Amino acid sequence: MARLGSIPESLPLGGRQDPERLQAALVLPAHGSFEAFLDLVDLAEKDWRDLLVGAGLAGADWAERLDDALGGG
Numbered sequence: 001m002a003r004l005g006s007i008p009e010s011l012p013l014g015g016r017q018d019p020e021r022l023q024a025a026l027v028l029p030a031h032g033s034f035e036a037f038l039d040l041v042d043l044a045e046k047d048w049r050d051l052l053v054g055a056g057l058a059g060a061d062w063a064e065r066l067d068d069a070l071g072g073g
Contacts, residue, residue, distance in 0.1 A: 022044065
């Protein structure tokens, strides 16, 4: 939880991104696997843009995609 809570501020230029977007990009693709989550954190620390692409949240429609994934909106 501490690692997740430090996102996006702990990432280079991550503070300019929506925290929910980056945190969802870490949690959703992990599918409950802690190991996968840690791998995604490592990816985010290298380049969070790659994380967003891999999670399908890189485009301008990221908020709608997130609502679909979480059952919102």
